[in-house]
Amino acid sequence: MILIIALLHAVPVFAVAMLFKRRGPVWISAVVMAVIGSATGASAYTGIDLAVVALATWLCVSNIPVTAARTTSTSIGPTLATRATAAATRLISSLLRSALLLGAVFLAFAGAVIGYNRYYGECADSVLSQQRVTFEQCRAAFSSTRRK
Structure with missing residues (x-):
């Protein structure tokens, strides 16, 4: 199920590559899908989402041919401006x-750290809330031990 969700993040990258057949739109869709994948998914699976989007981007970009720069001059060699x-x-x-x-690595790291702190912070809060003792309970416990 995790891979199916990760593959759904890669589908728009493939669709943009088939539709536009240019590298620029593929890179833009890859950035958008990487951000969406890391923002919407669980922090534990951000790396998988980013890896699948990166693989899809690599496959699409490597299969799009590099077009030669168009020149309007009649000279044989490329001009300095070209x-x-x-x-x-x-x-x-x-x-x-x-x-x-760098953005993908940062988002993956930040998502993992935030998820880790959120999970363990909630666990620590629940344990501390169960162990809270009121002043009256402490006084009653100490006063009962002194009388014996």
Whole structure:
């Protein structure tokens, strides 16, 4: 059941890849589904959700061909502007991928920590509330032991 739910987070990534056949929309849908998967699921399964979305993204991006940059000049070699644009595009792409990876790791870690603290905090509160003793109970217990 856990894998089925995780696969449901990957379905929009596949659908966007089939519909648009471009890498940009695939990355955007992957980010959106990673956020939705980590926000809606239990913190224990966030890693599985993110791994399935990452696998779907990798499969989709690797199967989309890289299109050549369109040039309007008639020169044989790439112009300086074309090379600068390609370098800027690669830089922005790598920065976005790094941000996506760091964001996914942060969300997984933060979700696990919040879930851990929430669960054990509630358990600790329930144990402490069961062990609370009023002042009158303590006084009655001590006064009964002194009389003997």
